[in-house]
């Protein structure tokens with residue numbers, strides 16, 4: 001899966017989902033008066049295992065899903081004194097039409113506040129900076145998507161990745177998949193979340209099937225091919241319908257976890273006698289074991305034991321951490337928090353580091369189990385269940401509904417079930433025998449959805465909508481440009 005090639009270009013008439021493109025084309029044409037010049041598509045993803053370890057430098061194991069974001073694009077060159085603009089529309093009426101002015105150099109004049117189009121602007125900015133764009137051009141875009149929003153299946157990154165590709169293609173610039181990914185990661189951080197790079201990497205680089213994405217020492221994608229098995233399993237995604245907006249809750253959830261893992265890494269690196277600052281937990285492992293030559297699994301068990309010895313289990317105050325690092329609280333805040341807004345009186349260094357090293361180990365165990373012939377589905381399930389327990393008990397990123405839905409999934413016949421994505425709501429992913437998928441989905445409907453929303457029972461519209469809420473997904477393919 002070479003990451004030095006560019007994302008592919010396809011002819012529209014060769015693609016599935018023709019009715020979606022037809023609908024998008026007519027929405028674009030009626031909004032902007034002429035048909036789109038090209039389209040871009042980028043998939044969402046489901047993370048099979050490896051939660052909250054990407055920003056600590058460890059590999060993750062996601063799979064792109066078939067659901068995606070498609071953007072129809074028209075270019076609007078500057079005419080006379082008229083300003084350049086980025087005009088964003090969406091086929092979904094919940095997402096209003098937004099227009100941004102651009103400066104003569106092509107920079108977006110931003111607005112206050114945050115809405116759906118913010119993610120497109122983030123991708124535009126990421127591409128603009130990465131490619132050093134010089135000849136700005138205005139853009140009219142119309143977006144359609146079927147990735148559930150705010151649900152941990154990366155609707156935001158699918159939009160950011162599409163925006164990066166839209167911007168590059170519109171300006172006649174081609175970048176490698178790796179650079180497109182980096183532009184999307186750097187772009188998405190403008191939305192205020194200190195994200196890792198899992199979602200953008202899989203959305204750009206997926207090629208039909210789960211992948212192990214390594215971040216250290218550089219971004220690398222490894223296909224994980226399932227060994228032969230008689231009754232192949234399927235990954236079923238089920239949304240708790242608890243909405244978790246990462247950007248809004250960042251100071252107490254996502255960004256706080258990023259800071260906690262950095263602080264844990266700093267204290268651990270002191271424990272092993274290093275004086276370097278600003279390390280990730282992955283780098284501390286390398287510090288202890290030397291150059292691992294890409295073998296991230298070496299020494300993880302020892303790192304888990306080290307966490308027990310080096311970090312007190314109780315919450316750490318800022319004074320505790322500053323003392324352990326031999327610096328003032330002000331220096332600590334400057335070096336490790338900086339401009340990241342967080343709201344926390346104390347930090348959970350022990351629990352977060354313990355989760356990260358043990359989850360990182362599970363990622364490799366999962367990969368090794370997948371590739372055996374036949375893979376032990378029970379073992380894969382057990383690893384997923386252990387991941388869920390760790391997310392709940394050590395990383396505190398589950399919620400009662402995720403706990404309930406994962407437990408129900410196991411009773412309904414899944415080998416394993418866990419939250420997927422950032423958590424605090426959103427989706428679960430369960431490993432289910434293919435032959436039992438429809439019965440499995442039925443049990444979830446009866447025991448979770450109809451119990452909470454009894455009016456949905458027997459309502460054909462509600463049943464159709466539930467197809468977007470609980471579904472089995474085959475692996476999807478990576479982002480692409482589509483030419484009419």
Ligand code: NG1
Pocket residue numbers: 047050051052053054055151152153154155156157188193194195196197198199246420421422423
């Ligand atoms: P989701 O759930 O898609 O928001 C987020 C991060 C990932 C990763 C997971 C937790 C973004 C765009 N993505 O995913 O990088 O850290 O949480 O494993 O912030």
